[in-house]
Amino acid sequence: MNGLKFIHKIQELFGILSVNEESSKKQTIKELLKKLKLRHIFLKKELKNETDIIKREAIHDSIKIIKKQIKKGKDILDD
Structure with a gap:
């Protein structure tokens, strides 16, 4: 996932x-x-x-997704 796609995806998530x-x-x-x-x-x-x-299961799934998004964001910043 490139930087702009990541930005748009997260902005969609937060309603920005x-x-x-x-x-x-x-x-x-x-x-x-x-x-x-x-x-x-x-x-x-x-x-x-x-x-x-x-x-609880839904919250746990949301936490997993957010962890993956944080990791992708960090990977993009490291490039």
């Missing part, structure tokens, strides 16, 4: 409509990674408090 043209691609990816990390922390806290098994 406009892209700031002044900031660089790397800066945008860094900001999106921060939001993903915050979402990851929130989901982990929510997982601890959830008692419904189906909801």
